[in-house]
Amino acid sequence: MRLGSSWGFCAIKMTDTDFPGIAKRRAEILGDLAAIAETPPMLVAVTKTQSDAALEEILAAGHRVFGENRVQEAFQHWETRRADYPDLELRLIGPLQSNKSEDAVNLFHVIETLDRPKLCRELAKAEQKSGLKRTYLIQVNTGEEPQKAGVAPRDVEALLRVAREQGLDVTGLMCIPPVDEPAGPHFALLAKIAKRLELPQLSMGMSADYDIATRFGATHVRVGSALFGPRDSSA
Numbered sequence: 001m002r003l004g005s006s007w008g009f010c011a012i013k014m015t016d017t018d019f020p021g022i023a024k025r026r027a028e029i030l031g032d033l034a035a036i037a038e039t040p041p042m043l044v045a046v047t048k049t050q051s052d053a054a055l056e057e058i059l060a061a062g063h064r065v066f067g068e069n070r071v072q073e074a075f076q077h078w079e080t081r082r083a084d085y086p087d088l089e090l091r092l093i094g095p096l097q098s099n100k101s102e103d104a105v106n107l108f109h110v111i112e113t114l115d116r117p118k119l120c121r122e123l124a125k126a127e128q129k130s131g132l133k134r135t136y137l138i139q140v141n142t143g144e145e146p147q148k149a150g151v152a153p154r155d156v157e158a159l160l161r162v163a164r165e166q167g168l169d170v171t172g173l174m175c176i177p178p179v180d181e182p183a184g185p186h187f188a189l190l191a192k193i194a195k196r197l198e199l200p201q202l203s204m205g206m207s208a209d210y211d212i213a214t215r216f217g218a219t220h221v222r223v224g225s226a227l228f229g230p231r232d233s234s235a
Ligand SMILES: *Cc1c(COP(=O)(O)O)cnc(C)c1O
Pocket: 046, 048, 069, 093, 094, 176, 206, 207, 208, 222, 223, 224, 225, 226, 235
């Protein structure tokens, strides 16, 4: 992660966040993405644990696409703000309990963490009840880590079938590679599965490796700490 370049930059401090210059960091990351790919991926700003000041700062910079890990925190961040920003796009990037499906469908435009048949059924019910149609990505556990959410690579096709039978609009795949392995092969695997299943969207790459993910064809990169600074909690 390249946090070094602007640490010494002493801009007028406009907010009380610990990491001044969110707009500047955002511009740098967008520049990185554009330098790598002719069609750069969408930058998803991951706002879990962030302060109101940080949210206001990045909104003021014109950013509108956000990722959140937890349904409840996402409501705290966005429930009132969404009325002021009709072009907001909210993406759930953390695990979803089926009993929170209705809340999730009500708030999020995109749910990136579809990973089991029961969740497909509950989300379909929530769509029917609310009259809202959302977009979904299947989370793939490319490293087949037991503690991690997501379906194994060999089970993606079966889950896609279930999701479509339920009427869910699945447009792509998402992954979080194991922390202790090079990410490239995981991104390559995700891209390969998506291609085979003719799914156009790939959500992959975080602060440490959004550049690599972009080289492997990411359509969405999920960036938190490189934009906002290190998080205090382990969330
Ligand atoms: C927290 C999180 C991110 C952002 O992580 P950074 O390393 O801070 O960029 C991206 N994706 C998921 C699923 C996350 O939970």
